[in-house]
Amino acid sequence: xxxxxxxxxxxxxxxxxxxxxxxxxxxxxxxxxxxxxxxxxxxxxxxxxxxxxxxxxxxxxxxxxxxxxxxxxxxxxxxxxxxxxxxxxxxxxxxxxxxxxxxxxxxxxxxxxxxxxxxxxxxxxxxxxxxxxxxxxxx
Numbered sequence: 001x002x003x004x005x006x007x008x009x010x011x012x013x014x015x016x017x018x019x020x021x022x023x024x025x026x027x028x029x030x031x032x033x034x035x036x037x038x039x040x041x042x043x044x045x046x047x048x049x050x051x052x053x054x055x056x057x058x059x060x061x062x063x064x065x066x067x068x069x070x071x072x073x074x075x076x077x078x079x080x081x082x083x084x085x086x087x088x089x090x091x092x093x094x095x096x097x098x099x100x101x102x103x104x105x106x107x108x109x110x111x112x113x114x115x116x117x118x119x120x121x122x123x124x125x126x127x128x129x130x131x132x133x134x135x136x137x138x139x
Contacts, residue, residue, distance in 0.1 A: 029070055030055045032077035033092065039082055040093045043109065044102075050115030054096055057118040093120055 033055045038046060059065065069088065076082075076089055083090035097103070098119035105111060117124070 027074050027077060029073065030059070031057070032074045034075045036073065036081070037087055037093060037096050039077075039080055040089060041113075042095075045110075045112045047112055047114050050100070050113075051096070054099055054115050054118065058092065060096070061118060098124075 030052070034048075034051045037051055037054070038048075048136075072086075072088055076086055081089055084091050096115075099117060100113045100115050102113050
């Protein structure tokens, strides 16, 4: 009798752990990553095709993304995690903004933000957002 109760408890515990992770894998990785970016920048007008291209380029470059990172991204999408709560969301959101024309158009939040290409520190010149071009001197 005691053994049956133990096996039932262990079975319920294993089920409680595996079912949420299986639910996370029901969401495709690219859709989850795009959803995290769209949720993070819900106040901006983002080009959805551009976000999808960024996600494809991101995972093309980061081929060594571990299983844990992929699971985290899906869980962050399901839990609606923002950049203040996760370093992974913060880094991918920052990389996305640097990969768009947001800073080249003086950080105008009213226009549609277009994806230009994945930002690479060694290949892409950085548009410094704190120059006089973006913040002209007060008169």
